[in-house]
Amino acid sequence: MEKSPMTTLCYIEKDGKYLMMHRVKKQKDVNKDKWIGIGGHFEMGESPEECLLREVKEETGLLLTSFYFRGIITFHTTGWPPEYICLYTADQFQGTLSECDEGTLEWVEKECLLSLNLWEGDKIFLKLLMEGAPFFSLKLSYEKDKLTEAILNGAAIE
Numbered sequence: 725m726e727k728s729p730m731t732t733l734c735y736i737e738k739d740g741k742y743l744m745m746h747r748v749k750k751q752k753d754v755n756k757d758k759w760i761g762i763g764g765h766f767e768m769g770e771s772p773e774e775c776l777l778r779e780v781k782e783e784t785g786l787l788l789t790s791f792y793f794r795g796i797i798t799f800h801t802t803g804w805p806p807e808y809i810c811l812y813t814a815d816q817f818q819g820t821l822s823e824c825d826e827g828t829l830e831w832v833e834k835e836c837l838l839s840l841n842l843w844e845g846d847k848i849f850l851k852l853l854m855e856g857a858p859f860f861s862l863k864l865s866y867e868k869d870k871l872t873e874a875i876l877n878g879a880a881i882e
Contacts, residue, residue: 729805732776733763734791734812735853736784740834743784745827759832759840763809772810780814784829785822788814795859797849801866813853844871848881 736743744759764779766772772793780788791814800806821829832840834854838847845864852860865873874881 727805728766728768729808730766730772730775730810731763731807732766732772732779732810732812733761733797734776734780734788734814735761735850736780736786736788736814736817738815738831741831742834742837743821743829744832744837744840745783745824745829757841758846759837759842760827760846763812776810776812780817783824783826784819786817786819788817790814790816793859794853794857795849796861797845798861798863799845799866800864802868811849811853843869845874848874848876852876 743762745762746757746759762780762783763776764783766775767778770778773791776791777788780786791812793810794813795811797809797811798806799809823829837850842850843864843866845862845866848864849860849862852862861877863873863875864871
């Protein structure tokens with residue numbers, strides 16, 4: 725079955741840190757060796773919130789109790805189908821962090837995030853999240869790992 729182009733991505737916050745996943749466990753992975761937030765593809769008929777809650781529970785063992793829809797990201801890189809990412813932050817949850825079969829989970833200080841091996845475009849939206857930007861639309865286009873286009877709310881970012 726073909727994967728939905730719709731995905732969720734969540735940055736769970738605790739004590740000035742975000743929960744990050746280092747994608748090192750899957751061989752064929754557009755995010756191989758990158759650090760990303762928590763999320764994944766919609767299942768048939770799911771709403772963004774249902775997908776978010778399911779993916780976070782599957783990947784972390786946590787149940788989100790407070791979360792915010794922060795933006796929509798159009799992500800395209802050569803050799804992979806485009807994704808339309810519903811971007812969330814969360815600041816409350818229940819449960820105990822569990823091991824993930826897609827990568828290694830780690831709480832990372834926000835001021836250290838930009839030194840990780842991130843997609844270049846992730847640095848753009850992580851800054852927007854940390855600055856408390858209002859809801860935004862961001863288009864990110866890549867040629868392999870090189871960011872070739874970034875458009876924020878309809879205007880190119882230089």
